[in-house]
Amino acid sequence: MDDRHVLVTGAASGLGLGIVEGLLQCGASVTMLDVDADQLARSAATVDPAGGTVTTRVCDVSRADEVHAVVTAAAAERPLDAVFANAGIAGGPGVNTPEGRVYDLDWAAFDAALAVNLVGTLATVRAAASAMRPVGRGSIVVTVSTAGLRADSMVGYGYSASKGALANLVRQAAVDLAPDGIRVNGIAPGPFHTNIGGRGPIDPAVEQAWADTVLLGRMAVRQELQGMALLLASDASSFMTGTVYPVDGGALAGAF
Template identity: 30%
Template sequence: MTTNPIYNFNNKTAIVTGAGGGMGKEIVLALSKFGAKVYGIDLKEKPEEYANLNIKYFQEDITKFDKIDLIFDQVFKETKRLDFLANVAGVLLFGKDKSLVDIDLDVYDQVININLKASTYAARKAIPLMQKTGGGSMVHISSVQAYRGDPLPQDAYSQSKAAILNLSKSIAMQFAKDGIRSNTIVPGLTMTPLQDRWKNDKETQSKIANHIPLGRLGKPEDMADGTLFLFSEASSFITGTELIIDGGLLLH
């Protein structure tokens, strides 16, 4: 057993996509709290909470891969290491993401590019950097929608999140020999900016919470806690698996 505190990320470097809000923001703040040097990427403006913290923020489109190349190269040049990658960036296009028989294929491509292709590219950039310093850990954000159908489908989103599960497993199998671990967090219904339609609708929130065995919606902080665990020494023998954080929703 390690003699160091489990959540001691001093001298560690992390890149977090989707760092402009929701789960990504909470993951950035949690990593920074426990000593990591964190680099955040998002198209949104830099959150005010990052002021005076050991966080560098890039306001960039995660699908602009030439920009992503420059960011990863800069991170490694500045810190000489990459320990953690959190693939959090994602989009859920209500009203546009529909059944496969109805969805506009341009919308389909947009969702797949952000939710899957960008995560794949970020991992592709991270792997050789982690190999140079003896390994690292990745966490990818999926969704309970990866496991089930929906009578009101968002098929591009669900497909992208199911594919994330296999992306993580493939990375875990290929690069375990290099000391690289890869795991997935599977959130249930969580109050993030993607779910702003519920923000002021307490009645709907209550109805949804009543359907969840633990009796509440998830919070971005719940996913940050799971990410800390999967990046920490406490999970050093865990790779290629999923941590479902859904309050028991999938028990139904």
């Protein structure tokens, strides 16, 4: 990834931060984008730029105009080789809890999940494609979820619906952008230790419930997404577009 410039949304925490760390280790320069200015500054201070550079930009991806301006500005500084549309939120309790069931649907939480996970991702894809089109090449990687590829009782309606939509958005954008030399793929993580369920230690019962959903019997750490992220961002995936790749400890293969 030497001399490559990659932008990552939701870069201040969790999977986005892990992607940033993996890219930097392989020589890339990275623009870290996040809505949480304080956490973004703290996280950027912890990463080792290695041979590249680290730039931070504060932005709410659900505001399409804002993300367009920020991505355009980042690309003007240095052309973007890859963009990770990764920012996302949980958006309410799972349907395995009384308050997460459809009877008591929290419309505000549903709307929030769609605004960030779906609209925010489409806005990021649009901004990335607009920046890459003049160069005629680029890779866009969307963080989907195993919850977008099948039902999942541990998540709520907003998360399930938005991630399901993202799986098809990846295919649609791949069709649209292939003539412009831009590849679009998705990653479908299984359960990873991040801050999406809130900061602080995870409830052991919740951790066990997630672990029970995967064949490998445990949750993953953010470094375990780096291999797929690097593959899809780099020329090693030059013949890959339009597919969502699970990194899920076998969750989609197993029954639970």
